[in-house]
Amino acid sequence: MKLLFTSIYTLLLTITCTVTALAQTSKITGTLNDGAAKPVEFATVSLLRAADSSIVKGALSNEKGNYAFDNVAKGSYVIKATSVGYNTGKSAAFTVDGTGAVTVQVITMAEAGKTLNTVNVNATKPLIERKVDRTVMNVENSVLAAGNTALEILERAPGVTIDKDDNISLRGKQGVTIMINDKLTYLSQAQLATLLRSTDGTTIASIEIITNPSAKYDAAGNSGIINIKLKKNKQKGTNGSLTAGYARGHANRDNMSLNLNHKNGPLNVFGTFSRGDNNRYRELLIDRVVANPDTPIFNQLTKMPTFNYYNNFNIGADLETSSKNTVGVVASGYSNGGRDINDNHTERRSGTGILRSYLNTSSLMNQRYKNLAFNLNDRFKIDTLGQELGADLDYSKFSNNNIAEYNTYYFTPDGKPDPAADKKPLLLRNQTPSSIEIYSGKVDYTKPLSKTWKLESGLKFSSVKTDNDLRAQKFNGTDFENDAGRTNRFIYTEQIAAAYTNISHQFKGGSIQVGLRAENTESDGNLLGVQQIKRSYLNFFPSLFINRSLGKKHDLGFTYSRRIDRPNYDDLNPFIYYLDPFTFNQGNAFLKPQYTNNFELNYTYNKTIDVSLGYSLTTDVITELILTKGNFTFQTNDNLRTQKSYNVNIFSPFQITKWWSGNINFNGFYLGFKSNSTTGNVDNGRVAFTAKTTQTFTVGKFKAELVGDYRSSLVYGIYYLFPRYAVDAGLSRSFANKKLNVKVALNDVFNTMRNDLNSNALGNNFSIRQKSDTRVFRVNVTYNFGSTTIKARQHRSGAEAEKGRVNSGN
Template identity: 30%
Template sequence: MKIYLILFLLFALSFNLKAQNNTTNGKITGKVTDAVTKQPVDFATISVFKQGSTSPFNGGSTDPKGNFKIDNVAPGDYILTVDFIGYKQYKIAHAVVLSTNKNLALGEILLTPLQTQLKEVSVTATGPTVANKIDKLVYSPANDLTSQGGVALDVLQKVPMVSVDINGNVELMGNTNIQFLINGKPSTIFGASITDALQAIPASQIKSIEVITNPGAKYDAAGTGGIINIVLKDNNIQGVNGSVNLTAGTRLENGNFNINAKKGKIGVGAFFSGNENLTSATPSSGNRTSYSNTRDTVTNLGQNGVSNFKRSGYRSGFNINWDITPKDALSASVNFNHFGNNSNGYVNNFQTTSVGGLSIDTNSVNHSTSKFNNNSTDWSLFYKKTFSKKDQELDVLYNQSIGHNTNNYTQQQDYTNVPFPSSGSIGSNPGTDKETNIQIDYNQPVTEDFSIETGAKATIENIDNAVNTQMLSNGAYVANPFQTYSFTYSRKIYAYYLSTTFSLFHNFIDGKAGLRDEYTVSTSDFPNTTIPSYNILAPSFVLSHKIDKTQTIKFSYSYRLERPDYNGLNPFYNISDPHNISTGNPELKPEYGHNFELGYNKSFSNGANIYVAGFYRYNTNDIQSFTTFYPSFTIGDSTYTNVSLNQRYNIGREVTEGVNLFGSIPAGKFTFRSNMFFADRITSNPGSVQVSGLAYRINLNTSYEFAKTLAAEFFINYRSSQRGIQGTNPAFLFYNFAVRKQVLNKKASIGLTAANPFNQYVNVNSTTYGSNFNQNSLREIPLRSFGISLMYKFGKLEFKKDREQQDNAAPDEGGAGGGSK
């Protein structure tokens, strides 16, 4: 109720302040846009000087749509500047407010990124690496040398507030429950396997990564960790252009090609990318001690072996954009995705069971294979309608994603010191995940500093799969009807939201606030499973204050939930190792979270920038993996002994509080960037002891520019161990080097990379314990690699407006001191 009351008071206050803003003085308005990307620049600083003065007497900042308004400006001749880190300063020498017309409309002001060069019709642009906007943080990897030739996971390691562990699991502010989007749209590829999906996206195709820790009401309420939106490269500029990227290495090979063309009102684009992680051998070992319920029987299981792992994938797509009229645009896209992994290897088992004074040794060797594949199609249709009133807009989106997933395994266990017959099984789990989204959004400006946005969305998801199992019997594999079944799951989500964007106290505070209502209906045909319907009211807000043109402070809050995904729900038992079995949980309920964040940003005249964010997160019904030990475990008609079962559950509550520090410092030809994360995670599980553990992540990125066409970079990342509810997750250190040489007037480049060159393996130690077992394991992960990357850009760009757009330009654009065209 307190949050709803605060929202109501903010809305009322913004209207009240606007009503009181009557003055005899005038105002200056305009819109700031990136000259290359044509995207609005929010948080740009507008300063107004009296002629001959070096200190501004008035000013403000742009809102999320790049608009600004400066009130209480007396008639006169002024100097106006526009500043934002990573861009050249824009200056208007004579911005004249007339006594006869006190409202000066500057129209669109185009900010040019630093290091931008325009030669005839070619363009090379480098914008800011990290841009801190009012509701999100944007990381642009254009100059990320150590990620060249890599994949999306390599880029994510550099993004502030994001952490990637040794297994490719991504955390945002310490939370793994993240909603991933591609170009702002959901995809079923992330429900199948987030790690494999991120491995299939080449770094060279990523334009930027948007991190939204407290999403507004317009976004789905899903993802207690927040949202990571991967924006892929595109082009909406007249002409034909494209690029080719190729990488060869000792562990990773990939390549991608894209082409874009636009003439008049029609633009088209296509791309293809493929990559392969070459087969690598991962040695592993472990030891587990378990006890019977009466603790009179003790079993020790020692394991060692080697697993050969390989991952591959490709993506392709096509898009078309049609500017029907200057105020109506239609775009359509279709993407095809394929990725997967497979492994094969062996594990030696040494089991000793002690009962009283007797010991029984049972030794065996287990040969197994495991294979995962995903084939999916995403397609969307998007319509945008603008109106004569600035920022009035209607958007309609239809998006559908269909993923076909397959999980297969084989295993055979042969005993070496006892006369037991060999045992084994073959499991196949094909399934389909289909998701359809229909969304409509409308933005209505009420005044120049207050607007209302509203919209609705329907999401329909259907999951179905089958489990087919064969068991080894008398030397042959035969179908097992007791481990053969099907599973269907349906989920429908209906959402409506209302949000506002506003400025208070003469632009002293800029803010966004809103409320989203989501109603979820879920059904399943899995035996003894009942899933009740539920509704969530999700408020959110962000308040920002510009202390001066170099300092900003903001406070934000959101209430969110995490719905279980395909892997979490799927009841398929993976028995590739009969002593370590994993499965999904169809009875999972959503996790709920309250997220608070306080951030401070400071930029300096030499280009340096720091951002500090303190956060507090409180989750209930927390979804976590949990391992249970069973002396014997029955699946269908088969009983397995000495089994650790890993499954996801709704476990108690979790509180995470900490701070994230980001800094970027240019020093001559050097540029230093560092991202540090410190957090304490407290997990409470009913019936268990409360667990608290400090975790931190520190990385350093250093680049050096030998010449305008030759640069080098070094990156090092350390992630500490993390105590959890059942043990300790491993710590690890990773580092790499890179150098890039640009040729052919920067249309082509060649790059060399070396990852962990002085260490063949990264040792990963972890511990797990429960009421009747404790376990430790060691994996030696091969991360050392060397690679070479080639890039070539072709075609030319034509920077000119369509004649029809020029004819329909607003009459007040380009007035006294008007913006660039």
């Protein structure tokens, strides 16, 4: 806590001293070439103090070998540049006087002969990096990433928690928008969890956490954006990597991925394929009290083994049609599926605990999920001053088909079949084919108005259609027949037209950016023959970002943005899905979007220790509720009135010795919920915190990691969530001149990770105890092959906001 108070005190002190602490600054630019007039691309460029060669700032050269440093204070400096395959380049000493921009003489970096294969590159990115507008988790350097899925890795990211139903929260708040390679996923929460669970961790390069996005991003996501960046080979020639892994928890798991890249002249072709079997196990215990004088107590135990597989692919090509224009095409998709086998035992007891009857429900669910997506993109550099035009066209289709059988048998306390007429065996069968089609197009334009002013603007249109067809059947004694009371078809369409503008200005010691995004939404939810709800609404989403450098070691920032979260497609379907005769799920066609105003004040000390203070207010907050009616308990979603969130987040990397480094992330927050609705009154709030630390040890050729994760008890909506904690450990070693890498890891070393909760609100009185298959041993082997030279283009496309609301299976 001393660090917290010290940082907050320093933050307040620097605010009061802003006017007197500003220093005159200048911009430094320069160019690197190889002596033959060819630019040196993506070299590491360091700005050093001439007096003692201490590092002031760092940057990368672009495709033309150009680099730049903004907001450099008065003084004498030297530029140093390094790149694999080139000798180190260094400039003569020069002076910055704060009166204007400084252009450094061209630095020549001669090629380092033919000895590239003997060069050892030991520098690696830290696991967690704090940047100006986001936190980056560099997954591809992590021992713990090997063999884990994207969902398991995400759970280890700073400020991220995942609950028993795979709902993702950031700094205590749900409503996170998930993007993959800068593209929205358009999936429901359950479908998104399935997709992340079927994404091999070895295909991930990094995870970016953006708590307050600018107007350039879609306005969805009240707690921010998590962007998962997949690996893309950075070398020319033909190269790639092959990874295979095995894991053992409750059951066997395996994974395999192949990553290929070919770059020759203006053409770059790339592709990734991954497959695996992700078998898991979970036990769920529910104790509840209901308003029934005969059997008010229900004890329910469910054993839930799942046997899932996944096959994912991503292939594409970039073609430089000229020095100013690059055209790209990407095709991606998956074929996932599996079986869920649930064995449910429910006991009905009197108020004194005497067993009155019990029932067994066994269910078998066979699931198939398929997706095919295409992206066509173009990037045109209008001039050499930074004016650029980009366009993306996206199409995605998801096809899901689930077949489920539910067999329920009733028994008397002595284990005999219950003779009552209403307790005959209940045999049900559901078939739920569904499809989702997404069309999206966007255009982005960037124009520097001067050396210090820049304009960004763009347009986007997306169209989504979902078709869910529930075909329910009931056994009549001789055959299955249609169950009209449970059969339904729900069709939902949504069109969103958006436009945005950002204007940014760089000034001495800081920058400011003002943005505005407008989104017009037209939606139509139609439960055929029963209910149809249409909506049309136009919203504006302003954003503001201010950054100020207060001396050499102090940086201050303020951000504000307004966000929206639209209901997931499945949550809008008002029909009932039965899990057993006493438990069901019901959608809510009247769900409204929720709106959030986010404020954040950020302070960084010495470019390392980061402290942020945040406040957000969400209205019409979409919240999961579990309600009780007589003997029946059902899950639904409703709009509570408000959610208030206060948080303080502290991130600090550390270096104890040359071989021992790591980071600590602490997030303290308060969540408060209030509502006066038809479901009842809610007034809940509680202070909570999460703490994570990562320790990295490098001894000789071995690299080890140790991760600790703790989340205190907290209140979310009507739920009280118990504390949870876990420790992960991993070890890796490289062989054959770093072409072969072996990693072993153990997740949840002490098998402590649980998801337990209680609820005593809105007439509820129940507890849930849940233990999943979290202690898993993993071993992964990766082999890298092919050439190792220059970097390929990275592309960001435009159809990811809508995909995040769909189900992908597995």
